[in-house]
Amino acid sequence: MPVAAWFATVKIQQENGEYVLQELLSGNEAIARGAWEAGVTVATGYPGTPSTEILEAVVGYKEDIYCEWSPNEKVALEVAAGAAMAGARAIVTMKHVGLNVAADPLMTLSYLGVEGGMVVCVADDPGQHSSQNEQDTRQYARLGKMPVFEPSDSEDAVKMMAEAMEVSERYRTPVILRSTTRVSHSRSMVTLGERRKPNEVGFERNPPRWVPLPLWGRRMRVEVEDRLKALSEATSTSPSNRIELRDTSLGIVAAGIAYQYVREVFPEASVLKISFGYPFPDKLFREFAAKVDKLLIVEELDNILEEHIKALGIECIGKEVVSPIGELSVDRLRETRARLEGRELPEPAHLPEEDGLPGRPPVLCPGCPHRGVFHALGKRDVIVTGDIGCYSLGVFPPLNRTDTILCMGGGVTVAHGMDKAGESRKLVGIVGDSTFFHSGITGLLDVAYNRGKSTTIVVDNRTTAMTGHQEHPGTGLTLMGEPTIEASIEDFGRACGMKRIVTVDPYDLKETIEAVTAEIDADEPSLVISRAPCPLKERKPIGPRRLIDEEVCITCGKCVKLGCPAIESSEERVRINPLLCIGCRLCEQVCPVQAISKEEG
Amino acid sequence: MKSEITSVLLVGVGGQGVLLASEITARAALAVGYTVKTNEVHGMAQRGGSVTAHVRYGEEVFSPLVPMGEASVLGSLEEVEPIRYHNLLKPGGLAVVSAQRIIPTTVSTGQATYPADAKDRLKRVFPNLVYFDAVEEARSLGNPQAANLVILGAMSTALTLPADAWKESIGACVKPKFLELNLRAFARGRELA
Numbered sequence: 001m002p003v004a005a006w007f008a009t010v011k012i013q014q015e016n017g018e019y020v021l022q023e024l025l026s027g028n029e030a031i032a033r034g035a036w037e038a039g040v041t042v043a044t045g046y047p048g049t050p051s052t053e054i055l056e057a058v059v060g061y062k063e064d065i066y067c068e069w070s071p072n073e074k075v076a077l078e079v080a081a082g083a084a085m086a087g088a089r090a091i092v093t094m095k096h097v098g099l100n101v102a103a104d105p106l107m108t109l110s111y112l113g114v115e116g117g118m119v120v121c122v123a124d125d126p127g128q129h130s131s132q133n134e135q136d137t138r139q140y141a142r143l144g145k146m147p148v149f150e151p152s153d154s155e156d157a158v159k160m161m162a163e164a165m166e167v168s169e170r171y172r173t174p175v176i177l178r179s180t181t182r183v184s185h186s187r188s189m190v191t192l193g194e195r196r197k198p199n200e201v202g203f204e205r206n207p208p209r210w211v212p213l214p215l216w217g218r219r220m221r222v223e224v225e226d227r228l229k230a231l232s233e234a235t236s237t238s239p240s241n242r243i244e245l246r247d248t249s250l251g252i253v254a255a256g257i258a259y260q261y262v263r264e265v266f267p268e269a270s271v272l273k274i275s276f277g278y279p280f281p282d283k284l285f286r287e288f289a290a291k292v293d294k295l296l297i298v299e300e301l302d303n304i305l306e307e308h309i310k311a312l313g314i315e316c317i318g319k320e321v322v323s324p325i326g327e328l329s330v331d332r333l334r335e336t337r338a339r340l341e342g343r344e345l346p347e348p349a350h351l352p353e354e355d356g357l358p359g360r361p362p363v364l365c366p367g368c369p370h371r372g373v374f375h376a377l378g379k380r381d382v383i384v385t386g387d388i389g390c391y392s393l394g395v396f397p398p399l400n401r402t403d404t405i406l407c408m409g410g411g412v413t414v415a416h417g418m419d420k421a422g423e424s425r426k427l428v429g430i431v432g433d434s435t436f437f438h439s440g441i442t443g444l445l446d447v448a449y450n451r452g453k454s455t456t457i458v459v460d461n462r463t464t465a466m467t468g469h470q471e472h473p474g475t476g477l478t479l480m481g482e483p484t485i486e487a488s489i490e491d492f493g494r495a496c497g498m499k500r501i502v503t504v505d506p507y508d509l510k511e512t513i514e515a516v517t518a519e520i521d522a523d524e525p526s527l528v529i530s531r532a533p534c535p536l537k538e539r540k541p542i543g544p545r546r547l548i549d550e551e552v553c554i555t556c557g558k559c560v561k562l563g564c565p566a567i568e569s570s571e572e573r574v575r576i577n578p579l580l581c582i583g584c585r586l587c588e589q590v591c592p593v594q595a596i597s598k599e600e601g
Numbered sequence: 602m603k604s605e606i607t608s609v610l611l612v613g614v615g616g617q618g619v620l621l622a623s624e625i626t627a628r629a630a631l632a633v634g635y636t637v638k639t640n641e642v643h644g645m646a647q648r649g650g651s652v653t654a655h656v657r658y659g660e661e662v663f664s665p666l667v668p669m670g671e672a673s674v675l676g677s678l679e680e681v682e683p684i685r686y687h688n689l690l691k692p693g694g695l696a697v698v699s700a701q702r703i704i705p706t707t708v709s710t711g712q713a714t715y716p717a718d719a720k721d722r723l724k725r726v727f728p729n730l731v732y733f734d735a736v737e738e739a740r741s742l743g744n745p746q747a748a749n750l751v752i753l754g755a756m757s758t759a760l761t762l763p764a765d766a767w768k769e770s771i772g773a774c775v776k777p778k779f780l781e782l783n784l785r786a787f788a789r790g791r792e793l794a
């Protein structure tokens with residue numbers, strides 16, 4: 001869903017009598033606000049929960065900031081890098097797995113460096129609320145030898161964007177700003193500031209600076225190491241890292257949002273708040289350790305600070321009392337505290353009333369066009385390799401029509417790999433429209449080029465649906481709302497060399513089943529495009545609502561097997577919830593006794 | 602010195618208006634001068650999944666999420682959803698639950714059953730329970746979509762925020778043409794609590 005714009009602005013009088021404006025912003029809105037205040041003029045990205053709303057908020061500043069949804073994170077990072085090489089301040093946004101896609105340009109951009117400030121905003125998802133894995137983006141900072149900031153709330157996000165831009169320009173390095181789900185999607189107060197004057201833009205030709213051929217790249221490698229040493233001094237004196245001395249019997253090093261949980265669970269303890277943690281602020285670690293009797297390290301996901309502090313020869317505890325798996329919380333740190341104090345916390349009460357509560361997994365919406373494709377695939381014993389998007393929900397009962405999911409674009413290529421391995425069943429790869437443009441095209445080219453036989457189905461619902469309906473190269477609109485080209489999936493298929501290309505209306509089950517069956521049976525690779533816009537985006541009915549005539553219904557359950565949330569069944573009857581039905585007609589088409597028809601009137 | 606943090610939890614199913622109710626609560630607390638933090642669910646969980654919104658306010662607030670046993674009040678727009686979150690409510694805290702049932706597909710497809718004894722379960726889990734059909738209440742006021750404001754009105758009786766702050770906040774959060782309806786829905790909720 002698009003982020004709600006709250007704009008709850010309040011006026012606060014400061015001690016010096018002056019007024020400041022404060023606003024309740026989500027972490028993502030605060031990152032966008034920080035970018036605007038820092039004088040950013042170019043912002044790029046690819047949608048991905050929990051990072052999506054950063055660029056959606058940047059659009060609010062489109063008079064001052066050029067912004068785009070790029071086809072994927074690699075492209076987005078390169079575009080932002082180009083802007084920063086020319087002297088502009090730029091940001092690029094993505095979720096943690098997006099940085100895997102963008103890692104190639106980032107690792108070498110670290111060598112080239114930047115002229116204008118460049119901040120790579122990456123949102124991690126500890127606890128995997130909307131992600132296929134847990135990754136700690138701070139590892140990339142170490143790998144690429146570049147600084148990383150970790151805001152603990154929205155106010156931090158605005159301040160750290162300003163500092164990250166300064167650091168980026170002073171040390172000529174890209175900087176990572178690592179958010180997490182709870183920072184990105186929590187709201188807290190932000191003091192609003194003025195916009196810094198944007199940089200002058202003008203690229204300066206200088207091949208030894210911008211071309212990492214080995215001749216010059218080897219020199220850059222040495223400079224990167226020198227930069228790290230200089231930055232290690234900077235992190236020890238940064239305002240983003242601070243020692244809060246209270247009772248010194250226990251000192252806690254807390255990074256990112258862990259700081260908030262630590263303050264609530266250990267209110268009396270001394271704390272070293274780390275929000276600019278790499279290159280490691282060794283001086284601060286030593287200073288803090290010398291002031292406290294016992295040292296505890298609390299960080300979300302990997303124990304990066306802890307391992308380094310131990311390597312410095314400082315005694316501390318961390319992962320033995322704070323597991324690196326999943327997201328932290330006040331509740332988890334209360335368990336940590338209890339263990340440290342040799343207490344046992346009572347288990348959270350499990351009541352008999354909780355038994356047998358029906359699960360509520362995410363499902364395809366009423367009227368979702370993907371449902372027709374999954375229904376058609378249910379007619380055959382094929383292996384279906386899926387991809388990242390709403391259609392990943394096809395894995396759940398009653399559809400049960402997805403066998404694997406790997407990564408963006410993997411739907412196309414994993415099918416091809418199984419085919420080449422000699423899998424005896426037919427192979428079908430599924431990919432969405434936005435995902436096809438993101439990284440499905442190269443896979444399709446591989447299938448055609450290397451004489452594969454798998455069927456690729458692009459479920460084109462004309463939007464990036466799962467992340468809340470962002471535009472992409474096929475929609476005809478840019479992020480800034482300008483009309484543009486509509487890239488054609490059929491044309492891409494032809495250009496890749498696909499000979500069999502068919503487009504179907506997924507609301508017409510007969511047409512969809514026939515096409516899918518014919519393409520599966522074909523002995524050469526084929527491309528099926530299922531095209532119908534996402535009804536959740538269109539916000540209007542597809543047709544008149546459907547009704548079940550209970551006199552005619554034989555409660556066979558065929559309509560129920562479509563997995564539509566509007567179809568409610570109990571032992572004695574099946575009914576269509578009129579508040580949910582949007583008239584897609586799929587249930588009418590699967591009913592063997594014509595019990596379902598459109599509502600009268 | 603530890604100042605008191607007030608925690609409020611709203612639950613329901615995507616699309617029921619949980620986020621609007623949490624926004625109104627947050628703004629009402631802001632209007633009184635409290636520091637506020639909130640958290641909301643985005644992404645995959647929104648596709649028919651269980652939705653929660655957390656609001657916390659006080660002199661100083663750290664975690665944006667409500668820890669176990671700390672919610673002063675729990676409001677739910679769906680009948681059985683609040684049972685999943687009972688551990689977050691303070692012992693004896695107020696639970697306001699609508700009799701609305703949103704049937705999950707796990708029930709429609711026979712993998713699970715919707716508890717027939719939902720009301721009895723609620724009474725046992727929440728000793729301090731206010732239970733009514735918020736959609737029916739809102740419908741009788743003219744628009745079933747104001748069910749979230751009826752729930753919020755009932756929840757507000759467990760919070761110390763003044764009436765003016767609620768009124769101001771509702772005025773800032775809903776469209777002018779729905780203001781009158783929403784204020785009446787909120788007032789109706791206060792009567793029902």
